[in-house]
Each structure stands twice: as C-alpha cells, then as structure tokens.
Amino acid sequence: DTAVSQTPKYLVTQMGNDKSIKCEQNLGHDTMYWYKQDSKKFLKIMFSYNNKELIINETVPNRFSPKSPDKAHLNLHINSLELGDSAVYFCASRGDGRSGNTIYFGEGSWLTVV
C-alpha cells in the first residue's frame, strides 16, 4: 500500500484550464502539505494543513486553492493555469511528535501547461 498517493501522476493541459490534483495518505497523519518543484529542482512549500485546517500558506497565487475534506485527503485545485505553473507538485504528510516528525512524500504529479 502506498503511504502517500497522488493522482494524476502526469497531466498535460492548456493555458487557462482548471485542474485538480488529489492526494490521500493512509498513515493516520494529522498534517499534510503541498510542495512545488520547479524546473531547476528547487522545492518550496505551498500549503500545510493540520486536521483539515490551513496552518501554512506561503506566497502562492490565489489561483491555487487547497481543499481538505478530511485529514487523510488534501487536494490542490488550480484555476486559470499559466505556463509558469508547469512543475512537479508533491503531496506530503507528517505525524505528530509521538509518531515521529518525518515528512513522507508522494510520488509527485508532473504538470505541463502548454
């Protein structure tokens, strides 16, 4: 069983479209994240949720909207896609201090905007 799974793995779409990436973790963790990896491989946090509540929101355009229907899911919706949104998006999760603070990542979603 994959601990942190995200779909789709690959997504090619046109500018201006709206798309979603889904993420689910079966680790029982309370905290989930979205990270973006740009073309130079640089990884930067976008959002963090703890028990469905937003706790970190870095400087991300309003076109990006995370949604957490329950603590095992954190989806990322992107409106009006732009060329610069092309990147790899990683979902991740972390348990509380008692279960360790290691952050586990999904396999990534490769988004290409054309």
Added chain:
Amino acid sequence: GDSVTQMEGPVTLSEEAFLTINCTYTATGYPSLFWYVQYPGEGLQLLLKATKADDKGSNKGFEATYRKETTSFHLEKGSVQVSDSAVYFCAVQGGSEKLVFGKGTKLTVNP
C-alpha cells in the same frame, strides 16, 4: 526563517569513489535534519535523518552526522555505485511545521 545551504552540483564520480555532499543550515530551536533522494523521473524518498545533536543517520551505505557546533549535516558514502545517481536534497525542520530544502545536488556516477 530556516534555511539550508547545500553544495552546488553537479557532482560526477567514478564507481567506488568516496562521496561527500556538504550541507549547512540555519534554524531556530532544536531542528531535525534530513537527506532526501530523488532518482530520475521519480518522487522524493527519505534517505536518512537525525533529530538531535551528534546523532548519526545512516541508510544504504550513506551517513550524515548532526553537528550543532558547525550547523552542518554533510552526506557521505564510502563507495558509490552507478545506481546512486540521483539528486540529493538536504532539509531542515525547525520550529515551524514546514520542511525547508536546499537546492539539491545532482550526482552522476560513471561505471
């Protein structure tokens, strides 16, 4: 905020060579330190971690020691293999909830 400075790549080595990738950090409180690896076309995998000063993390022949006095967490391997070719990321998790990454170091190992 927290930050990581990681050795610039790319690094190219011959098989069985010794590897060191330098990493230094700044963080508040008592941070935890991590190395993640990303193989070509794949996601991020945790390679090793250390949660307090003088801890040594190790996995798959890789090692890194948490040095608080020098704020460093250098990655080492005594004998690299072609299959170690990947991008390696040093990361710090300080007082905030987030993991802050270095810029990554691409390693290529030639047979």
